[in-house]
Amino acid sequence: MNNWFLGGDASTVPFDITTLLLALLLSFVAGQLLAWVYMFTHSGLSYSRSFVNSLLLLPLLVTLVMMIMANNLVTAFGLMAVFAIVRFRNVLRDTLDTIYVLASIVVGMASGTQKFTTATIGCLVVVLILLYLHFTAFGTRHRYDLIVNLHWSRPLGDLPSLQRLLERHSRKTVCASQRSNEGYEGTDLSYRLLLRNQQRVDDLLGELRSLTGVSRVTSLKAEDESEL
Numbered sequence: 090m091n092n093w094f095l096g097g098d099a100s101t102v103p104f105d106i107t108t109l110l111l112a113l114l115l116s117f118v119a120g121q122l123l124a125w126v127y128m129f130t131h132s133g134l135s136y137s138r139s140f141v142n143s144l145l146l147l148p149l150l151v152t153l154v155m156m157i158m159a160n161n162l163v164t165a166f167g168l169m170a171v172f173a174i175v176r177f178r179n180v181l182r183d184t185l186d187t188i189y190v191l192a193s194i195v196v197g198m199a200s201g202t203q204k205f206t207t208a209t210i211g212c213l214v215v216v217l218i219l220l221y222l223h224f225t226a227f228g229t230r231h232r233y234d235l236i237v238n239l240h241w242s243r244p245l246g247d248l249p250s251l252q253r254l255l256e257r258h259s260r261k262t263v264c265a266s267q268r269s270n271e272g273y274e275g276t277d278l279s280y281r282l283l284l285r286n287q288q289r290v291d292d293l294l295g296e297l298r299s300l301t302g303v304s305r306v307t308s309l310k311a312e313d314e315s316e317l
Contacts, residue, residue, distance in 0.1 A: 117148070117218065120146065128230055142184075143185055145218070146218060150188070150215070153195050153215075157198055192215050196211060199211060233261070233282060236265075239277075241275055258286075260284070263280065
């Protein structure tokens with residue numbers, strides 16, 4: 090059984106299980122670094138956790154593809170043809186769905202070209218990483234706990250007093266919008282807060298309502314950033 094597993098690749102190219110594992114590990118680390126950088130630098134309105142997961146898994150699957158092909162043009166054209174057929178008949182709206190389809194094709198290609206060891210190890214590694222992404226919720230970005238909307242009737246020069254109150258309750262305070270309308274005095278403000286203690290939301294709202302110049306205070310729990 091051990092000899093079948095270690096020597097299971099029927100290929101003219103010498104197989105080294107250490108090289109395979111090292112290549113998969115390196116591609117996983119590289120994909121994770123790329124995903125972390127994307128999460129840290131993304132500033133647009135549309136953020137997708139599944140796209141972050143895809144960034145992590147793609148280098149791993151490409152590594153498997155290259156090791157399966159091993160300079161074999163017939164295998165390369167066969168892989169392209171199979172993926173083109175699947176892509177033509179299915180409209181995949183989620184990038185992670187595409188990763189699952191690609192992983193199935195790669196493992197099937199490895200088995201079909203009699204690279205049984207590569208197919209086994211590659212499938213196990215991909216499954217373990219997918220479970221890791223699921224249970225750790227990797228790619229979820231949570232930057233704020235609470236959204237606070239209020240009306241400020243005092244001059245804008247007095248806003249530091251409001252800012253100091255918010256900073257006492259939050260580790261991070263960002264003014265997301267500031268709007269003044271003609272016809273009535275004051276300014277509508279919206280803040281994004283990363284709270285120091287999520288159990289003291291009522292205390293924060295109570296202090297806001299008692300602050301001179303503040304009215305129409307409303308709050309909304311901020312959800313994890315994700316693309317619907």
